[in-house]
Amino acid sequence: MSGSLSYFGAGRHVSNLEVVSRAAGVGGLGLLAVIVALNNVIARAPAGATYIAKRLLPPGSDAVMGSDALGRDIMSETVHALAVSFSSAAVSTAIAIFIGALAGFAAVRLPLRMGAAVRVISGILRMIPTLFLAVVLVALSSREFFAISVGLAICPEVFNAGFDRASSLARSRHAMYARASGIPGLTLLRRDLVYELRMNIVNVTGRALASSATILATISFFGFGAIPPHRDLGLLIAEAQTSYLSNWWCALFPALALVVLVLCARLAATDDSGQPS
Amino acid sequence: MWRIWLLAAAQFLGSLVGAILLVSLLPVIAHPPDGLWPFVTELAERFLKIGSGDFGRSAAGSPAMTSAWAAFPLTVQLLGLGVALALLMGISLGFLLSAPRAIRAAAPLLQIVTSVPVFLVGLALIWVATPSFHVITSADEPDLALSIMVRHGDWNSAWSAYFLPALTIGVAGAAHLQMSLRRAAAAAWMAPYRSGLRMMGLGLLDINLRFALPEIIAALLRDARGFILTLISATAIAEWIFHRNGAAVLFLNATASHDWAMATATLLLFAVFTLIVGFVGDLLASFIVPEDTL
Numbered sequence: 001m002s003g004s005l006s007y008f009g010a011g012r013h014v015s016n017l018e019v020v021s022r023a024a025g026v027g028g029l030g031l032l033a034v035i036v037a038l039n040n041v042i043a044r045a046p047a048g049a050t051y052i053a054k055r056l057l058p059p060g061s062d063a064v065m066g067s068d069a070l071g072r073d074i075m076s077e078t079v080h081a082l083a084v085s086f087s088s089a090a091v092s093t094a095i096a097i098f099i100g101a102l103a104g105f106a107a108v109r110l111p112l113r114m115g116a117a118v119r120v121i122s123g124i125l126r127m128i129p130t131l132f133l134a135v136v137l138v139a140l141s142s143r144e145f146f147a148i149s150v151g152l153a154i155c156p157e158v159f160n161a162g163f164d165r166a167s168s169l170a171r172s173r174h175a176m177y178a179r180a181s182g183i184p185g186l187t188l189l190r191r192d193l194v195y196e197l198r199m200n201i202v203n204v205t206g207r208a209l210a211s212s213a214t215i216l217a218t219i220s221f222f223g224f225g226a227i228p229p230h231r232d233l234g235l236l237i238a239e240a241q242t243s244y245l246s247n248w249w250c251a252l253f254p255a256l257a258l259v260v261l262v263l264c265a266r267l268a269a270t271d272d273s274g275q276p277s
Numbered sequence: 278m279w280r281i282w283l284l285a286a287a288q289f290l291g292s293l294v295g296a297i298l299l300v301s302l303l304p305v306i307a308h309p310p311d312g313l314w315p316f317v318t319e320l321a322e323r324f325l326k327i328g329s330g331d332f333g334r335s336a337a338g339s340p341a342m343t344s345a346w347a348a349f350p351l352t353v354q355l356l357g358l359g360v361a362l363a364l365l366m367g368i369s370l371g372f373l374l375s376a377p378r379a380i381r382a383a384a385p386l387l388q389i390v391t392s393v394p395v396f397l398v399g400l401a402l403i404w405v406a407t408p409s410f411h412v413i414t415s416a417d418e419p420d421l422a423l424s425i426m427v428r429h430g431d432w433n434s435a436w437s438a439y440f441l442p443a444l445t446i447g448v449a450g451a452a453h454l455q456m457s458l459r460r461a462a463a464a465a466w467m468a469p470y471r472s473g474l475r476m477m478g479l480g481l482l483d484i485n486l487r488f489a490l491p492e493i494i495a496a497l498l499r500d501a502r503g504f505i506l507t508l509i510s511a512t513a514i515a516e517w518i519f520h521r522n523g524a525a526v527l528f529l530n531a532t533a534s535h536d537w538a539m540a541t542a543t544l545l546l547f548a549v550f551t552l553i554v555g556f557v558g559d560l561l562a563s564f565i566v567p568e569d570t571l
Contacts, residue, residue: 129513129547132528135528136532234396263392
């Protein structure tokens with residue numbers, strides 16, 4: 001399974017670990033997507049349904065993952081919350097990739113060094129932690145748009161990475177040859193984009209998905225994110241915060257679901273050294 | 278060298294002006310005036326006011342920057358303890374895992390560990406500390422300085438008020454640091470000069486100590502801004518979970534209640550702090566490995 005990928009003339013060794021990690025990550029995300037799509041079938045109770053089981057029932061035959069103080073089935077709630085978290089993270093990721101990554105890639109070729117100016121603005125935005133930026137954007141808009149706000153908050157980071165990558169490509173040998181032989185800039189951009197999409201889209205998407213899922217859960221934990229009854233994993237954990245010391249199952253299963261979601265996204269973005277690139 | 282420092286100073290000043298402009302935008306966007314010209318006028322007015330240190334009054338009626346500045350030392354104390362723990366854990370972990378074989382073996386475990394969001398780390402620490410060490414974290418604890426707690430031997434309060442939050446921040450910082458260290462080490466191990474120096478007869482230890490180590494340290498210093506951003510986010514989470522009234526929680530509460538004067542003041546403090554750390558990191562890196570560009 002080990003091999004070598006030729007990318008812009010440079011051979012990149014792909015280890016077995018990278019192949020296995022990526023397969024596990026993409027497979028895990030696929031499985032989560034199926035669970036999310038079938039959440040109403042898999043969950044035995046609708047979202048937010050109270051007194052389905054006895055109050056604060058520990059995991060057992062009556063409730064696989066136990067129940068909370070309002071008699072809600074933790075397994076059903078976790079599956080529904082995972083659906084909200086996953087779909088919100090997908091929206092944020094799509095925004096981050098389309099506005100951040102693609103714009104960053106295209107900005108390098110803007111005339112009059114406009115791209116460099118945008119990169120400076122984006123650099124200034126990077127002086128503020130992404131979490132703070134997301135909180136500010138949610139407060140300036142509305143909690144209903146929290147997924148869009150998080151997507152926009154991640155954009156500067158993704159934009160900078162895309163811009164720097166495209167800058168190095170624009171200075172590369174193949175670009176110099178192309179310019180010298182009269183190939184238009186737009187054709188060169190299209191060619192670089194095609195290669196970038198083919199080689200790095202899973203990496204970029206995985207990284208953005210992991211960041212989105214983490215930030216969405218954190219701002220929901222703070223109370224800036226999901227609005228009940230559409231509770232996501234962060235809000236589910238925040239609600240369990242008052243009782244989890246004695247009733248650990250109320251927080252543990254949503255927390256595990258969140259960790260699995262982030263882990264799958266990070267595994268999908270694993271590079272050769274076995275860490276997210 | 279002077280050219281690099283002047284460039285860094287110019288970048289610092291430009292970023293500072295950009296940060297002031299950015300935070301000036303917040304209250305104007307929150308209550309936008311009708312029309313482009315009134316918008317620009319109000320933005321310019323805000324920019325000049327904030328530039329001269331006038332952030333306005335918070336919702337509580339006190340000068341916003343005074344309140345933000347009063348809460349900042351607690352955040353800096355937590356950050357400082359977090360940095361110490363992050364350096365301790367991150368550097369040792371990073372060096373241990375920098376060898377190619379170790380990377381292969383530890384990668385899956387590290388992926389799982391670094392996938393845990395920081396707020397879950399904080400909650401897990403409380404879960405472990407409460408029954409095991411009888412540490413109680415509550416919102417009613419007074420905001421005493423760490424030195425006073427230690428002097429009075431109040432270790433329980435010191436644990437819940439400082440060490441557990443600092444450990445949460447430290448874990449987040451360590452995760453960032455070990456990743457930067459491994460990236461820097463991987464780049465240094467693959468540098469083309471290594472084979473040339475080996476052919477010239479230099480030993481591996483010599484090459485690593487004289488050439489690879491300075492490059493690794495310089496790469497870490499250049500990443501100081503990213504490191505401090507991770508720590509600031511982790512501090513906000515730690516302050517929230519452990520009920521500490523620092524500047525990060527002040528920012529979150531101010532933003533939630535749309536108190537834009539306070540949000541602006543706290544945000545600018547964090548932006549300037551990040552800027553200074555990044556600037557110092559870049560300067561120190563240019564001392565260690567002089568480069569044409571910062």
